[in-house]
Amino acid sequence: MSADAPDDRQPASLETTAHSRADGEDLILAALDHLRGIRPTDGGVSGSPSLTRQKEGLREWAGNLGLLLDAALVIPRFQRGGQEHDFYRDGQRIIKMTRDGIFGLSPGIDLALVSSDMDARRFHLWEASPMEYLERLHLQNELVPALNRLEGVVIQGNDMAIVSSQPRFELKPVSQTEIDDWFAAHGFEKVTRCGYYRAEDNLGVFDAHTKNLVRFENTLIPCRPGGGFLQFIADTLAAGHHVKEVRTVSTSPRGS
Template sequence: MEGILPNSQPAFTLRMPANVPAPRHSETRETSAHPGADGSHLILAALGHLRRSLPADGGAYGSPSLSRQKEGLREWARDLGLLLTATDLPSKVVRGGQEHDLYHDQATDRYFKVTRDGIFGLSPGIDLALVSSDMDARRFHLWEASPLEYLERLQLQNEMVPGLNALEGVIDQGDDLAIVTSQPRFDIVNVTLAEIDVWFAAQGFEKITACGYYRAEDNLGVFDVHAKNVVRSGDQLIPFDAIPCHPEGGFLQFIQDTTARGHSVSVVRTVSTSPRLND
């Protein structure tokens, strides 16, 4: 499977294995809003809907914007017939990482991923800390992401690896919701951190954290890149569960200042949903 999503330039394009099965929505979905949409294009459609529905004077983080994102996504899924219930999923699922439950669909040979406990993964950013005057008060965090940021992450992953993620639906959980996506099943071939470093360097990235890389040419950062989030396919590496982003504002300046000094960036993980520093 190889290609470029419409109106996007891939950060780097990988050739997927020839036998990668298609997502469940690979068949044409004729809807009035998105004729011919498949699971990859539905990610773009959901993103566009959420971006249009956000208040002009509000950010993407925290309440009430967070609740508004969830309600907007729920309404969008309902309009397209993508609103699911828990009974639409198998009774037995495997607990994945921080944010997903997983199950393998043998018919399509794809892994379905269901966000868990209202958690939508992590998103990179910085905040301010009280430190002594000889230290940089800015700290790099991986923050708890919003639904919008989660979909942005999936879309950037698809630009890196076309066809990697498909949006399958949204589960209505009353006051909360879960996002259901799918990915092809990959044969697990162990990859070392040294191999990951070499591969990213060959793509023009500079290593800025123990598990993070940045390419100034197209302002692309890829974080949380470690052996559990990367698989090998032939001579290519596929970062199937890494966190890509386009840094901006204070976060971008932080990266530029740090790399200009020849320093590395230390990551502090957090599950806080308080506003982060952007400017």
């Protein structure tokens, strides 16, 4: 079916799409590439599409591939998880669904919050867009191959949720010192209390604290910094400073 074909398929259950798909990891990149190809609403050729356009594009893409899940069948199976996801256990996998129309967090800076006489630098963890969330899953797979699979998309009223899965892991708590040592051994420099950056492949990982990590990666926030954010990190490392995370989760997502 072409990308322009109408979405006339009925929503599916997880079993009919399915969490056993071997291509679930590839689907993350396919969905991400589709969203990257959407032009911004102002008609420009660069920049990210608006939140509304991303949701429309992801719904169309999922519908064309039979990945729209039936909310009435899927949602009752989930139980309340952490800050970002609801979840349920299915065999050897954990099925996760984004909650409340929010797609996790994405790091970035707000220059208006940095005064000219402050040495202590700050950045924000903003509400992420679908594209940023999918990029996060993709980058997590680069850190830990085959970690995430895309299972489908759920539409309920005006809200959209992304459903993914991970293997089940034995929970073994780690200390922040052990986390620091792991990142240092893999070539990362520490830029915040729980954030790390590797210049070799321009990879940043944030929110890597003891509540998010066990002996295997779980809900880190990886990204590939660019523009002012990349320069901000470079300047911070050059000055030998650490910055402080500020969570911004009560405002509208950027680019909405």
